[in-house]
Amino acid sequence: MSTSDTRWLSAGEQQAWREFLTACQTLFSAIDWQLQHDAAIPHGYYEILVRLSETPGRALRMSQLAEASTSSKSRLSHAVARLEERGWVRRADCPTDRRGQVAQLTDEGFAALAAAAPGHVGQVRRSLIDVLTPEQLGQLQEISSAIVAAADQPVGPSRPVSCG
């Protein structure tokens, strides 16, 4: 596309986009701040623990865990290494595929998650859920679905996560 036929944002579109940007920045920094200070867990790591905790056996293949937690393989690999150092996750060889690794949530990891969860949920309520009307929350969900659906389609590369 040449510069001249760029479809610039209208004033209203730009205002909406910037307000959304600001909202995300404030929201996620509040979420991160609470988790970091009350539980010493980065939000990304928290998500990994949550996904593991919800799986039967509390264990998942690395690649499945990466997809479930919207994470790249590399990021997950580093993160699981840190979680392993804390004793919250254990890695084991996959029995059916010798390339594979299985990440398993330990009892200590589950306990850490259980201890962190109430404070985190409280922050999510204060920063988002309780701030919106139920109708707005529904709207936000539909908007989010549309964004995700658009990202799954497109021509250009737009997601960090493999579709496998």
Added chain:
Amino acid sequence: MSTSDTRWLSAGEQQAWREFLTACQTLFSAIDWQLQHDAAIPHGYYEILVRLSETPGRALRMSQLAEASTSSKSRLSHAVARLEERGWVRRADCPTDRRGQVAQLTDEGFAALAAAAPGHVGQVRRSLIDVLTPEQLGQLQEISSAIVAAADQPVGPSRPVSCG
């Protein structure tokens, strides 16, 4: 708050929250990806350039620039140092306050921004604006305003940015 009286999220609330999380992750990684690959500019740096470009004289005090770009002073200081290395921003002493520094967008910086803008706007359209109905965009703006307003109020610390 004791663990027992945590107001956990309902199924619907949790679904909305997770869909929103996923949407933000996919959206912002697409935005970052495009800027990084087509213009070699991190999104945070792009925002700094935009704020400067919109100011009369294309210059701002560091603290004002930090607030305008929703950035901590430290983050901005590091970022401007990098932008200075690229020749896109110049720092000068503030004439009215000898503690102060003024960040000035250079012609090269303005040119880099102008070159990057069309691609960035295109990505914002593909990932967000053109994906939503005008009504949804309005809803998103109101939702965003509510989130920002909630973050400005609260008891607990929830913003990284000073209110000065």
Added chain:
DNA sequence: GCTCAGTTGTTGAATGCTCAATTACTATCA
């Protein structure tokens, strides 16, 4: 069996962000 493309996962370097500490200056109050 052999080959080779594709998959799984890890590693290290580079980059950006956060946090705490620090320097330098301003403003207030006595």
Added chain:
DNA sequence: TGATAGTAATTGAGCATTCAACAACTGAGC
């Protein structure tokens, strides 16, 4: 004037993420 609290901005250490390169293995075709 001198003392002191507050503000402006920077610095360096530590950490998380990205990227490219890599090692190990699988599976399909011949």
